Structure formats: C-alpha cells, structure tokens
Amino acid sequence: MEDFRVLAINPGSTSTKIAVYQGNKSIFLKNIKHSTEELQGYCHISEQFEFRKEIILRELESADIKIDSIHAVVGRGGLVKPIESGVYLVNERMKEDLKVGILGEHASNLGGLIADNIAQSLPNTKAYIADPVVVDEMQPVARVSGHPRFERLSIFHALNQKAIARTYSKSLDKKYEEINLIIAHLGGGISVGAHHNGRVIDVNNALDGEGPFSPERSGTLPSAALAKLCFSGEVTLAEVKKMINGQGGLVAFMGTNDAYEVEMRAKAGDEKAVLIQDAMSYQVGKAIGGMAAVLKGKVDGILLTGGIAHNPFLVDYVKEMVGFIAPIVVYPGEDEMQALAINGLMVLRGEVEPKEYR
Ligand SMILES: Nc1ncnc2c1ncn2[C@@H]1O[C@H](COP(=O)(O)OP(=O)(O)OP(=O)(O)O)[C@@H](O)[C@H]1O
Numbered sequence: 001m002e003d004f005r006v007l008a009i010n011p012g013s014t015s016t017k018i019a020v021y022q023g024n025k026s027i028f029l030k031n032i033k034h035s036t037e038e039l040q041g042y043c044h045i046s047e048q049f050e051f052r053k054e055i056i057l058r059e060l061e062s063a064d065i066k067i068d069s070i071h072a073v074v075g076r077g078g079l080v081k082p083i084e085s086g087v088y089l090v091n092e093r094m095k096e097d098l099k100v101g102i103l104g105e106h107a108s109n110l111g112g113l114i115a116d117n118i119a120q121s122l123p124n125t126k127a128y129i130a131d132p133v134v135v136d137e138m139q140p141v142a143r144v145s146g147h148p149r150f151e152r153l154s155i156f157h158a159l160n161q162k163a164i165a166r167t168y169s170k171s172l173d174k175k176y177e178e179i180n181l182i183i184a185h186l187g188g189g190i191s192v193g194a195h196h197n198g199r200v201i202d203v204n205n206a207l208d209g210e211g212p213f214s215p216e217r218s219g220t221l222p223s224a225a226l227a228k229l230c231f232s233g234e235v236t237l238a239e240v241k242k243m244i245n246g247q248g249g250l251v252a253f254m255g256t257n258d259a260y261e262v263e264m265r266a267k268a269g270d271e272k273a274v275l276i277q278d279a280m281s282y283q284v285g286k287a288i289g290g291m292a293a294v295l296k297g298k299v300d301g302i303l304l305t306g307g308i309a310h311n312p313f314l315v316d317y318v319k320e321m322v323g324f325i326a327p328i329v330v331y332p333g334e335d336e337m338q339a340l341a342i343n344g345l346m347v348l349r350g351e352v353e354p355k356e357y358r
C-alpha cells in the first residue's frame with residue numbers, strides 16, 4: 001500500500017467530518033454531529049476553533065492513528081476571496097481572511113485554520129484547502145445582477161460538484177475539460193452549476209439568497225417584498241439573515257430541515273408536504289433549464305447529487321421537467337472527504353502543484 005497518509009477535515013454547520021486516507025484507501029472515517037445546544041454558546045464560528053480541533057485530535061487518538069504519521073492535512077475551506085478551482089497551500093494571508101471571514105461566516109472557515117494548526121505541529125507536514133465554496137469561474141456576463149450596487153457571487157458546493165463532474169466524465173471516457181454538464185447539488189443548501197469545458201461559468205449563490213429554496217435556505221425571494229419587511233420594524237437584520245439562510249426553505253414551510261421527513265409526510269398524504277416538496281423540485285428543474293440556456297443547449301449530462309438526490313419523488317419530478325435536455329444521472333449523497341483526500345494525495349505525489357493564495 002502507498003505510504004502517503006492524508007488527514008481530511010470537513011467542518012460543517014452541524015457536524016465535523018474527519019477522514020484519514022492511506023493512498024487511495026480510506027482507513028478512518030468519522031462524522032461527529034453537533035447538537036444545537038452544543039453550538040449555541042458560540043456567537044461566531046471562529047470561536048469553535050478549539051472545540052472542533054480537540055474533537056479531531058481525540059478521535060484520531062482513540063482510533064490509534066498517530067498524528068505524526070500524517071503527511072498532509074487538507075481542510076474544507078472556507079469563505080476566502082473568490083479563487084479558481086484547485087488545491088491551495090494555507091498561508092498567512094488565507095488564515096487572516098478565514099479568521100475575519102472576509103466573505104462571511106461559514107463552518108468551513110475552520111477547515112483551513114485547523115488543518116494549518118495541526119500541520120504546524122508536525123515537522124514536514126503542510127496544510128491545504130481544495131475547491132472551497134468560493135471557487136469562482138463565472139463568465140463576465142453572469143456576474144451582472146440587475147443593479148450596479150450588487151454583483152453576483154459564485155458560492156456553491158464546488159468540491160462535490162467538481163468531484164462528481166470528474167467521475168461522470170470518466171464514465172464517458174472523456175475529460176471533464178471536454179464536456180458540458182449541469183450539476184445540481186441538493187443538500188442543506190442547493191446549487192445548480194453550468195460546467196462548460198471544466199469551468200463553472202454560472203451558478204446560483206447557494207448561501208446568500210439565490211436559486212431554488214432548500215432545506216434551510218430561502219433561495220431567491222421577491223426583492224421589493226423583502227425590502228418592505230426589512231423596513232417594517234418587525235424584524236432585525238440578524239432575523240432577516242436567518243430567514244435567508246438557516247431558517248428559510250423547508251424549515252420555514254415545514255418546521256424541519258429534514259427533507260426525508262418531508263418526503264415521508266408527503267408520501268403519507270400530507271397535502272402541504274406534497275406542495276412544498278413539489279415546489280422545491282420545480283425550482284430545481286427550472287434552474288437546470290436556465291443553465292441549459294447558459295450552455296446553449298449543448299449539454300452532455302445533468303447530474304443530481306447531495307442528500308436529497310436520494311428522494312425518488314424529487315428525482316422523477318426533475319426528470320419529467322428537464323429529461324428532454326440531456327441524460328440525467330443521479331449520484332446520491334456526497335463524498336467530500338474522499339475529494340479532499342485525493343486532492344492532498346495529488347500534491348504529495350507531485351501530480352499537481354498547489355496554488356498560492358494571494
Ligand atoms: N435517504 C434520503 N432520502 C431523502 N432525503 C435524504 C436522504 N438522506 C439525506 N437526505 C436529506 O438531505 C439533506 C441533507 O443533505 P446533505 O447531507 O447533502 O447536506 P449537508 O451536507 O448538511 O449540506 P450541504 O450539502 O449544503 O453542505 C437533508 O435534508 C436530509 O433529510
């Protein structure tokens with residue numbers, strides 16, 4: 001077995017995932033869930049640094065994985081400045097941006113910081129991030145919103161979308177850079193990206209109120225009505241932000257962020273659950289149709305991924321709406337841990353040169 005060992009760290013809003021890969025083989029995988037009570041004492045994500053790091057070190061120790069056997073640490077990062085796809089060495093500038101949350105707060109900001117902290121304690125080990133949520137390959141025309149004060153931003157599930165894109169390309173015996181894909185990541189947030197010859201030339205900002213609604217996010221809302229609510233005196237800025245991200249979408253309509261629960265309620269005949277599940281599916285189908293126009297109809301595949309891609313009702317609904325565009329392939333769930341580890345391995349093997357964050 002190959003000697004290289006990579007530690008992958010993926011801090012999510014409600015979990016910390018840890019994996020250790022020995023070459024291409026996963027030798028340790030753990031998903032530690034954090035309850036709302038456990039996290040509610042922290043006002044800012046950055047304050048969870050020690051808590052999450054200690055958990056990671058404790059888990060490795062109880063699995064008898066010696067920290068000094070690790071050759072590279074790859075963290076899921078983070079809301080750094082918009083950057084192109086790839087693997088980045090964690091440097092001082094990146095750490096500053098992750099600490100202050102230059103583009104906002106996101107649990108994955110801790111990924112690069114914890115990876116760096118662990119790597120610093122080892123003599124020859126370096127820390128990296130790979131395909132963070134701010135990967136930005138948008139074409140200029142897609143950046144223009146409806147007003148010069150607002151520029152559209154590329155914030156999406158870049159790590160999983162890129163990994164699934166490569167898996168699908170391989171199945172066609174083609175290079176990712178040779179084909180066009182539409183990928184819908186259907187998780188706690190939903191992003192729908194147009195991949196043109198290996199670049200995501202348009203995608204909804206899945207974090208800040210664009211695109212389909214999702215389990216926890218409102219997606220695009222009618223802006224005049226939203227502005228009116230903001231100035232009504234009924235809500236604070238923090239409450240409106242929570243409406244957009246955290247307590248929107250299924251949480252607002254159905255009181256749960258569990259799409260599976262909504263699926264079961266719809267299956268049992270709950271009419272509201274049926275309507276809301278259909279509406280989420282409808283918005284995903286509509287977004288895919290939009291991205292088909294972005295790709296001028298030249299689409300080699302539509303890929304559905306993320307936890308909700310397990311939902312057969314949503315998948316059938318979307319297939320009926322957009323099946324005429326291209327073959328639809330479903331990759332339920334995600335394998336971000338493997339994607340992180342593979343990126344680290346590629347650096348260790350000298351197959352890719354890590355990029356410098358500026
Ligand atoms: N077998 C399943 N059937 C239906 N829905 C499922 C299934 N498994 C997970 N889900 C739903 O998928 C959603 C979570 O998806 P996922 O785990 O991809 O999101 P996340 O990792 O929390 O967030 P994100 O993908 O935005 O980073 C939940 O609403 C969950 O109920």
Ligand SMILES: CCCC(=O)O
Nearest residue numbers: 155156157189206207
């Ligand atoms: C926006 C991409 C990541 C997330 O859903 O939190």
